[in-house]
Amino acid sequence: MKQLTVISGKGGTGKTTITAAFASLAENAVIADCDVDAADMHLILKPEILDTFEFTGLKVAEIDQSLCIKCGICRDACRFDSISSEIMIDPYECEGCGVCEYVCPEGAIRMVERKAGEAYSSTTRFGPMAHARLGIGEEASGKLVTLVRYNAKKLAERYGKEIIIIDGPPGTGCSVIASITGVDMVLVVTEPTLSGIHDLERVVEVAGYFKIPAVVCINKYDINEENSQRIESYCKDKGIEVVGKLPYDDIPTKAMMEEKTVTEYSDGEFSSGVKSLWENVKDGLSEHARKRVGDLPIVHNP
Ligand code: SF4
Numbered sequence: 001m002k003q004l005t006v007i008s009g010k011g012g013t014g015k016t017t018i019t020a021a022f023a024s025l026a027e028n029a030v031i032a033d034c035d036v037d038a039a040d041m042h043l044i045l046k047p048e049i050l051d052t053f054e055f056t057g058l059k060v061a062e063i064d065q066s067l068c069i070k071c072g073i074c075r076d077a078c079r080f081d082s083i084s085s086e087i088m089i090d091p092y093e094c095e096g097c098g099v100c101e102y103v104c105p106e107g108a109i110r111m112v113e114r115k116a117g118e119a120y121s122s123t124t125r126f127g128p129m130a131h132a133r134l135g136i137g138e139e140a141s142g143k144l145v146t147l148v149r150y151n152a153k154k155l156a157e158r159y160g161k162e163i164i165i166i167d168g169p170p171g172t173g174c175s176v177i178a179s180i181t182g183v184d185m186v187l188v189v190t191e192p193t194l195s196g197i198h199d200l201e202r203v204v205e206v207a208g209y210f211k212i213p214a215v216v217c218i219n220k221y222d223i224n225e226e227n228s229q230r231i232e233s234y235c236k237d238k239g240i241e242v243v244g245k246l247p248y249d250d251i252p253t254k255a256m257m258e259e260k261t262v263t264e265y266s267d268g269e270f271s272s273g274v275k276s277l278w279e280n281v282k283d284g285l286s287e288h289a290r291k292r293v294g295d296l297p298i299v300h301n302p
């Protein structure tokens, strides 16, 4: 089973547009929406939920009011001002440090798991999909990304799928790392702006650190051809292949409004670009998977 993660240094580079289009072009794939903070793939793919899994995040403090003598020691000890003068804990302010539980002389406080969201295994018109929804005020975490990837793998096994296509979170934080560890290749979607180039360098560094092969797609390459050239030179220096250059187009917005992928919506230049990008990515995936097998040490039987 091969795994591809589509990432970008920041949001809004067209990463989800491209991943959703891959979903419609790939045969035999599972889609994993690991951009859990701003999950929007479901708007295009319209998943039908098969299974729901509760996701718990941080532990938070809970007071047994029947044991509390209102001494206020916990309130004074809480560095996050999460305990009110009436000795009530605000679960959304509590950082789960456990100090109040430690200092309470009556043993009235215990740490409990807080539901932080839900993960889903679903089916879509393009095949199975794993995704998640965070609760209000919750932050994306590597743990939730790992749960989505686990569910994607289970779906791939259940339905005999050969590729998992992962829409990764933006940035370079722990949820990005959780979305790329152990994959066969990452596709970095970038834009020819100064911040785009900077973000590209950061994510390429992260992928390099984990020894994950990377390829690059320059989206809206024609908004600044000079910067696109800089990206190409940078990639050449790093030995990274630029597998696609997509023009600026309003097709992604129009397609999104009709809840379609770009390749479903139109046959124009943008969609053809995405189709050839997918072919190049598939070739790259096979190539890297082959190299990976080739890199394994040969063990001779004694
Ligand atoms: S430290 Fe314990 S007993 Fe004192 S106010 Fe807090 S919960 Fe109540």
Ligand code: SF4
Residues within 6 Å of the ligand: 060, 061, 077, 078, 079, 080, 081, 082, 083, 089, 093, 094, 095, 096, 097, 098, 099, 100, 101
């Ligand atoms: S666990 Fe920490 S942050 Fe939460 S209420 Fe207790 S002392 Fe405050």
